[in-house]
Amino acid sequence: MNRGLVHLTCCVLLLGGSGALVWGQANQIQNPEFDNGLTSWGRYGTTGYTVSVVTGAQLSGANAALIDVTDASVTSIGISQGGLKFERGKKYPVGVTAKADKEREMVILIQLHKPEGPNWIDIVLQRVALTTKPQTFLFEYTHNDDNMADRPTWSASIYLMLKGAWWPMAGDTVPSKVWLDRVHVGEAPPLADSTNPYAYEPKPADGATINETAAVLEWRRGDFAVTHNVYFSPDAEAVRAGTVAALPAATERIVMGFTPPYAAGLTAGQTYYWRVDEVNEAHPQSPWQGPIWSFLVRPRTAYQPVPADGSKFVETDQDLSWKPGLGVLFHTVYRGDSAEQVANATTGGWMTVDPRWDLGPLEANKTYYWRVDSFTGLATHKGPVWSFTTAGPGGGLKAEYFNNRDLSGPAVVTRTDPRIDFNWGNGDVPGRNSPDPKINVNDFSARWTGELAVDRTDTYVFTVTANNGFRLWLDGRPIIDFWDNATTETRRSGPVPLTAGQTYPLRLEYFEGTDVALVQLLWESAVQSRIDTRVREIVPRGALGLPLKAHSPVPANGAVNTAWSLDLAWTAGDLAKQHEVYFGTNATAVAQAGPTTAGIYRQRLALGTTTYTVSNLEWGRTYYWRVDEIDTTNPAGPWKGSVWSFTTADFIVVDDFEDYTDAEGNRIYETWIDGWTNNTGSMVGYEDAPFAEQKIVHGGKQALPLKYNNEQPPWYSEAERTWSTPQDWTVGNSDTLILYVRGQAGNGPERLYVSLHDSTGKTATVVHPNPSAAQATLWTPWRIPLVDFAGVNASRIKKMVIGLGNRASPKQGGAGLIYLDDLRVGK
Template identity: 30%
Template sequence: MWRISLLSVVAAVLLLGGISQAARDVTAPGDVILPVPNDGDWPGNERVPQAIDNQIVTKYLHFKGETDPTGFQVTPSAGATVVTGLSFTTANDAVERDPVKYELSGSNVSIDGPYTLIAKGDIKDFAGATAWTRQTKGTTPIKFANTTAYKHYQLMFTAIRNSLYPASANSMQIAEVELLADVFTATTPDPANGKTGVTMGFLQWKAGDTAKFHDVYLGTDPAALTKVVNPMPTYAMYMYQGTLEPGVTYYWRVDERDVAGTVYPGEVWSFTVQPLTANSPTPLDGDKWIDPAVELTWLPGQQNAATHVVYFDTDKAKVVARDPSVLKATQPAMSFNPGLLAQDTTYYWAVDEVVSTGNVLGEVWSFTTIGPNPGGIKGEYFSNTSLNGLPALTRIDPAVNFNLVGVGPGDPIPIDGWSARWTADLDVTKADPYIFAVNCQDGTKLWIDGKLLVDQWVTPTVTSKYFSLPIYLDKGVHSLVLEYFDSGGDAVEQLYWSTATMAEVIVPAGPLQPPVRARAIYPQDKDVNTPQDIVLAWSVGEKAATHDVYFGEDKAAVEAATPADAAIYKGSQTKDENSWTASALDWNKTYYWRVDEVNAAEAGSPWKSSVWSFTTADFIVVDDFESYTNSSPYRVFQTWIDGWGFSADEFFAADNPGNGSSSTVGHDIWTAGTSYSAIVETSIINPGSGGQSMPFDYNNATNPYFSETDRTWSPAQNWKVNGVTDLVLYFRGNPARFLETASGISMSAAGADIFGATDEFRFAWKRLSGDGSIAIRVDSVQTVNSWTKAGVMIRESLDPLAMQVHMVTGAQQQVVEWMYRAITNDTVTTQFNTTGGTNPLPAWVRITRAGNVFTGEYSANGTTWTKITQADGTASSFTLTMPATVYIGMVVCSHVTNVVASAQFSDIKTTGNVTGAWQVADLGVAHPGNEAAQLYVALQDSSNKLAVVNHPSLEAVLTTTWTQWKIPLSQFTGVNVGSIKKMYIGVGNRAAPAMDGHGSLYIDDIRVMKP
């Protein structure tokens, strides 16, 4: 209905079509970004998100780069783009850390790859003879050919400046990274996509970078748009010459054409024309939790009425009929204050526009005021940092909006060293893509509908804000789980949400409601490869008295079912029965289920859950370890029995004494100070599997000299169905604690460091009396940190903080380090090392004692030895008054607490009076590590016939990667695999137990599969 001359608006935008656009940065703060490698080897306040935070005063610093590539993977929120350039900004200090080489790859599968190489090359500005100015963007263009639009990118820095101009760098740092794309499609529509109340058909957009002409399409059907202008315009704007109907939604698209005629189809956008009636009400139609002191506002219809008639009441019929008793105002203003309203009440209202031709009747809108109990989120607080045990404080919080300085969240929770889990029903009144953000000091995780959106269980030194990817939420109720821990200092945890039309705000009470609806615990929604006999488990709603269970093969039928639908309704469970068993399900089939929480005494009952789905496996799932929790009767050691057994409780009438072996299943979450928050393992899991595996410790150094766990089935399992032939399980061990072979020694250790007041390492030692030496070749080191150390040491005793000297390799940095502690119990050590990159493995290291003089040397060939000498002439030799008899040997320190690294030594030589066999000591802390022993599996049938199959390698338990063990069922000689009663997994010689090693394994995904 509007017509306007193009000349009247063209002047302001005439230049747009003629300006050549530069490539654009497609990254933005809040994009999902992951470090590579993701090893935690960075300062807490210099993490990878700071590489794309648009702040040159921050930086990403990774203690990698000197010998190993470092970088990140990112999913730009801009979507799939054709990146053809890069831009980098230097950080604040240490020029030797600047990256000088890059490799860029792309993926359209996932952020984890696989990746295809796009380009690699030099960062010339940063590699010049003169270092680039600090906190300054490079000016030499980094451009390359690329024609593929990728959703995910991996950028790796393969060399740093230190490799060209050696100094002492042990890390890479970068202030800002830009991925530059030539955007060929039209972007930035005006009117904005989805805009309402549009009054003019003047369309503008940001042209594609190579666009010469623009094809404009418009219509009311997004699948059948009509080209509306010919010839093609050369400016990025168009005035529609037709009539736009009031209240109608229009769709439009711009296809860009370059000079060669190549067409780049654009995205379909929409706008809605301002209607004749009053529109855009505030509160929105159907809104909940509205302040009783609300003021009502709206926008006028397109005829811009001078007078508006307002009807308002709790009786919808009266408002619809325009009953005079509910006429509240006839006024020029486009707002109305109804006065203080009643709580928890639904109101209806309408606004009629008075125009020259009469009244234009508006829609009837509604909203509901917030009640005296607006809801909130259930908070469970723990007096530890691992969500361990039962909560010490449970309450309903109005929101998650904490910034605690010098105080705790409430008695009896301490000021520092606590954790919390919040759960809520998130009531969404408008379907939309939502972005969640958590502003946090310390660690946090966020799930919506069981999907992990934020995973930052870390301890940064500054408050950090973590953004989710957009997640589309339908109108209705969704489950929300938020976890947090505070290790010390200020405690900050704030949960936000936003949409394209809603500014970011703290998620408030109202949308947050105590979780009255059931939430799927196992299986999770959309789980695959589940057992065909499966126990469905769910969380209990806050008001539930009973649970109504629905189960079937049709999603719509399950969603609509009532207790009258006998085929789908599976009955009512008591409040404490929050599980139901589905048996004999088809293989490789999807099923749907729902649980309604019921309490006739409460308003709102029943509370329907979402409809969840899972797909059964095309094999027999013996155990995937996903259903176990910290609560009885679902603890893993209550199914897989170990040597300890378990105590009687309300689910088990009698104690289980265990199986008589020396095994332990599961982590200890009860001992004070434990680092574990779950009985099962949640970090070391079989890739591509679920989120849990079974920890299994063996200790065959004590009677009865074998360790096993066993599971019993009643009735027996039939492993002869559907053509299955092989038992498959996945396992992972730990590297050898200490393993001596004819060719050398393998040894592993964890430990935070060997430096200052920290003495945490594994030490293989003998005794040296008088003068002597030890020399070894360090063949290889599994580096889990840039300062993972392996080498030789002499010390006065096995006590922490004893006098010591050591000469070790820093394999990743290709350095050799000399260090000594001159005084017993001193927390100060003296250390210096060779220049980075000068001592690659293999490398020899040696310490020699001559009286009280200890000398450290290194060699590239084992024959020519060199001391480390500093610029001031100080060399790796020092006088220490140690006892006549000392400890001499090899050390390994991973430099990461509780994370194991291994090293291989050879050409081990000692001189002087060195006595005894190698012995091993864990200094500072207990270090993980395995000793070689026989891994086995045994099956027992219902006739008690039993067969054992041993793994072909005695060193299987030393593997540090997930390994598949596939055992043909035919190898279980004499056992009826059609009637399996019991399965055993063990370490040791089951037939003839004898003293051997101890260690830890992880077991996952036990299956019986087809060939």
């Protein structure tokens, strides 16, 4: 990011002011109150601070983001989010609620990026003074530049910054903690109840390592707690299930070790798990079950070796490293070719104070054994024997590079990349500042496909760091998606359990816009508070293989609510000449099936045919399928595929609004007719593209925005859809129409209603039972029994009308904007 021009057009309004801000613009910030963790948020900077979602900050609602600055000497600290879109002449409220553990400043920055230059423009730049008390900071930005919908290469991002090379601020040279909540560009989220009934802020911190065999457990109490029940055990599942005896605590403090039930002290090298349930016998919702926390008691021996014990994909230039045991003064390292040799070694070790050893070049495809003994001054603690295996020749992913941002057209360069660990920098020399002399330095994209082999059964977390957009699939499931990324960001997947000896299809897509071009793929154990954890590292070459198996299934592995008849599709393995399809309702049976398995083996398809149609599936049932790649002339084949699954819907989709685009003929308002045609006060969609709502959605990526204006005749507003063929809403014994509705607090209080028309012309209307439904700020299902539409034949639905006001007896009313999503019929 470069320092740019300031283009702020309006004023600053701090908490307590009453400036005339212009509301009504939908909030463009995804996950504005951190209710979904850090989803949609990226980091500005990679070191010197941590970002986490915490409870109990009492800003707005249960959650807040905590930025904990531990090293204020780094140059970049903050969080960010891209994807902002602005229209010329419109005004946008910009706000955040924040506090700090000490007085300091924070920069609120919105940057507009123009590839044609000037590259980065600071369109909002404000320094705000944080205190230990929550404050709401509110500004207004007027966009006097071109409509971003007309400039598809432009992008805009917001940064909440505590350190920046170009943006000095008071307090940025000392460590501090800052809590953030209720971020908005557009309409502010409603101020939510900030009471928190759960225990929070554990000490030791979750995942910490302690240096004593006793622990003082502390936490912050929930708002309603009178007493506390503490569950503590080395067995995570026992803590989760509550099968270990609860220890009552009258205060937010309890000692573990040297008192029962751990009178002998905690065990060095053991990971302990704990949770605190808050109790108030007088409260009907008590107890409030807390989250699971963990800590590691530092062992007396060396631990957490790198490479991790049992690793099979180690490069031949790998150094050995480890974490030192409790109280160690120096280490003695033994290395050999057998476990027995290393276990029995007493001489010939290498002594070192530094917990690292450069072995020099190693042999390929060989298993090494090693041990680290720890001397404390009083005793030598013999370490366990660890092993690792170096990678053989080969390995890597198929890489395809394109001279555009959207992976369109044939690849310009196709090659094998041994790993995904690239930093091409920011320059203008193709091949140095891009992957290949044939690839642009800006505006290029890449797709890596192949197989991920797993050497250790564990639960993993995958991390992608890149500039710009990226999305990652594993075993046919999307696990990271941050395509709309304007700068260098990092995203982590959720926990993914993987099994040693198995391989999983992997695909990473990436695009570079302008500025620095970099992309990395890393993995690590999900739980780091273990002595045998795999620390974060680049996914190594030996774990990666070319895409020989079928991959990229459609629907995605694990998809839910699919149609009952659909085309299964996949991408062929690179050496496939034919495809064998297996399909059934039992995962084990599908995994074990062969060409002679009746009822599961379906068909052998020719090269070039990568779809298979299934129809008349059962409602709400999970199906499993597999595709084996065949080449009868290749002794390495066949390549047995992974077992994928999908679950059919148990409802009829009326409209989920996912298929509408901005192209003429497929716009949302061309199907859902509004006041421009039916002469009511409604407007479906926005005036400029994108016409559908793409930020505030209940499911998928789009919703229908419906503006209503009953301040003018005819004093009611309707959106209507007509089907060319009557719809049967009784399939599967369906009996209920379901709509998901969300309004805004400032909306006029108009009644919401639905009218259905059947093919014979009969009509019935149902009014929402909540007169304030248009003002509800959360997605709320409205379930309407079909029998309530008296006289209408639900098997012959011809038209549906969604309205606000009173069509039968119209009178002047209010105006506003509501959102509709996931219209369906079910039970």
